[in-house]
Amino acid sequence: MxxxxxxxxxxxxxxxxxxxxxxxxxxxxPDLPSNQVTRMMSAQLQLPGEPGGACQQQGLHYIYQQTCRTKECTQCIAGRKAL
Structure with missing residues (x-):
């Protein structure tokens, strides 16, 4: 973007x-169409639902690409502070 x-x-x-x-x-x-990564990340992070807005959805994609895809859980930025 x-x-x-x-x-x-x-x-x-x-x-x-x-x-x-x-x-x-x-x-x-506005929201982008739901996809496998946003659904999986929403479940993994125990979010009440998929986030709204392209900015937050792209944030989930970023976290996935940086740590989840390569299974580097200890490096995950989502775990650095309480969500």
Missing amino acids: VLPFAAAVALREQDIVLYECARQLYASY
């Missing part, structure tokens, strides 16, 4: 207006 990249560039360039616009758009981006 281009919005996180736009926010990163805005921070680097100290463009607060662009950063806030990208952040708000990304946070409000």
Whole structure:
């Protein structure tokens, strides 16, 4: 997705207006279709349901790609603090 990249560039360039616009758009981006990873991660993390919004859904994909897929549970960012 281009919005996180736009926010990163805005921070680097100290463009607060662009950063806030990208952040708000990304946070409000609608749900993506449910898929195997979001369903599995929601169950694994014992969430009451699948998260809403593309930002949170992509967060589950990130956690899966970084630690779950390679079975590096001790490195999981979801376990660093209580959910």
